[in-house]
Amino acid sequence: MQATTMRIGELAERAGVSVRSLRYYEEQGLLASTRSPSGQRHYVESDVGHVMFLQRMYAAGLSSRTILEVMPCATAPSEANSDAAFERLVLERDRLSAHIDELTRTREALDRLIVLNRDHRERTFGASVPG
Amino acid sequence: MQATTMRIGELAERAGVSVRSLRYYEEQGLLASTRSPSGQRHYVESDVGHVMFLQRMYAAGLSSRTILEVMPCATAPSEANSDAAFERLVLERDRLSAHIDELTRTREALDRLIVLNRDHRERTFGASVPG
DNA sequence: ATGAACCCTGACACTGACGTCAGAGGCAAG
DNA sequence: CTTGCCTCTGACGTCAGTGTCAGGGTTCAT
Numbered sequence: 066m067q068a069t070t071m072r073i074g075e076l077a078e079r080a081g082v083s084v085r086s087l088r089y090y091e092e093q094g095l096l097a098s099t100r101s102p103s104g105q106r107h108y109v110e111s112d113v114g115h116v117m118f119l120q121r122m123y124a125a126g127l128s129s130r131t132i133l134e135v136m137p138c139a140t141a142p143s144e145a146n147s148d149a150a151f152e153r154l155v156l157e158r159d160r161l162s163a164h165i166d167e168l169t170r171t172r173e174a175l176d177r178l179i180v181l182n183r184d185h186r187e188r189t190f191g192a193s194v195p196g
Numbered sequence: 197m198q199a200t201t202m203r204i205g206e207l208a209e210r211a212g213v214s215v216r217s218l219r220y221y222e223e224q225g226l227l228a229s230t231r232s233p234s235g236q237r238h239y240v241e242s243d244v245g246h247v248m249f250l251q252r253m254y255a256a257g258l259s260s261r262t263i264l265e266v267m268p269c270a271t272a273p274s275e276a277n278s279d280a281a282f283e284r285l286v287l288e289r290d291r292l293s294a295h296i297d298e299l300t301r302t303r304e305a306l307d308r309l310i311v312l313n314r315d316h317r318e319r320t321f322g323a324s325v326p327g
Numbered sequence: 328a329t330g331a332a333c334c335c336t337g338a339c340a341c342t343g344a345c346g347t348c349a350g351a352g353g354c355a356a357g
Numbered sequence: 358c359t360t361g362c363c364t365c366t367g368a369c370g371t372c373a374g375t376g377t378c379a380g381g382g383t384t385c386a387t
Contacts, residue, residue: 074363084364085345093344103353105364125302128343142312151313158306161299168296171256175289181273182282203384205333215334216375234383236334259373 069110073098076108080116087116093129095119095136115140125161200241204229207239211247218247224260226250226267246271256292 077084090096091106096116098106118139122132135154137147208215221227222237227247229237249270253263266285268278 072364083345085347088365089345101353103365105353121302121305123344125299125306138309138313142309143316151310151317154306154313155310158303158310161303161306165296165299165303168256168292168299171252172289172292172296174252175256175285175292178269178273179282179286179289182269182285185274186282203334214375216377219336220374232383234335236383254374 070107071109073106073108076112076116079113080120082116082120090116090119090129094133095129125157126164127157131157201238202240204237204239207243207247210244211251213247213251221247221250221260225264226260256288257295258288262288 071079073084073087077087080087087096087106091098096112096119098108098112101107119132122135127135131153135150135157137144137150138154202210204215204218208218211218218227218237222229227243227250229239229243232238250263253266258266262284266281266288268275268281269285
C-alpha cells in the first residue's frame with residue numbers, strides 16, 4: 066500500500082464527512098477514486114481538500130449538479146475551461162452575494178426584535194438580560 | 197363582507213406565497229385564521245405582513261418549529277414573553293450571524309477562483325471576460 | 328339559479344442530500 | 358483459519374416545505 070493512498074473510511078474522517086456522502090459524491094460525478102482489484106476505493110491526499118471544497122459549495126447552497134458545472138474552474142483553473150463553467154461560476158457568486166445581503170437584512174430585523182424585547186423585559190423586571 | 201377581510205387566495209397573492217403554503221403554516225400553528233360558517237378561512241390586513249415575516253424566517257433557515265418558538269417575541273414584543281422564546285431568538289440571531297460569516301468566506305473563495313480563471317482566460321485569449 | 332371561480336379536507340408525490348440496513352466480500356493479525 | 362473490522366452494491370427511509378390531485382361544497386354576478 067502506498068503511503069499516500071487511503072481508503073474511504075480515512076478520507077471520510079479526515080474530511081469530516083460520512084462514508085455515505087463520499088459514495089454519493091462519486092455517484093454525482095463530483096469525486097473520483099481509483100479502485101483496487103477487489104473494487105475498493107482508494108484516494109490521495111489532495112482529495113481531502115477537494116471534499117472540503119465540495120462541502121463549502123453545498124454550504125453555499127449549490128446543488129450537486131451546479132457544483133459539477135463549476136468544478137472545472139476549481140480543479141484546473143490554469144486550463145481554458147468552457148465558457149459555460151466560468152459563466153456559471155460568476156452567476157453563483159452573484160447569487161450568493163444576493164443571498165448574503167438578504168440574510169444580513171434578516172439579521173438586522175432579528176436584532177431589532179431582540180432590542181425591542183430586551184428593552185421591555187428590562188423595564189418590566191429591572192433584571193439584566195443576556196444576549 | 198368586511199372591507200378589511202380577505203380569503204386565502206387574496207392573502208396568498210398579496211404575500212407572494214401559494215395557497216398550499218398558507219394552509220401548511222396554519223397546520224404548523226404559525227398562522228391563525230377565522231372561519232366563516234361554511235369553514236372558509238378569513239384573514240385581516242396585518243396577516244400579509246405576518247406571512248412575509250414567516251417567509252423571512254424560512255429564508256433565514258429556521259424550521260417551522262423554531263419559528264413557532266420565537267413567534268411570541270414578534271407578535272407581542274410588548275409583552276413579557278417566556279424566557280425560552282427570547283433566548284431562542286437570540287440563539288437564532290447568533291446562528292444566523294455565524295452562517296453569514298461562513299457564506300462570506302465562501303464568497304471570497306469564489307471571488308479568488310473567478311480572478312484566477314479570468315486572469316488565465318485573458319492571457320490565453322486576450323479577450324475581455326464578463327463578470 | 329346557474330356557471331365560473333373560488334374554497335374545503337385528505338392524501339399522495341416530489342426533491343436532494345443523506346441515514347440505514349441487508350447480504351456479501353476483502354484484508355491484516357493472531 | 359478465524360476473528361474483527363473494513364468495504365462493496367442496492368435499496369428503501371427520512372425530513373420539510375410544497376405541488377398536485379380527487380371529490381366535494383361556497384360565493385357571487387348575471
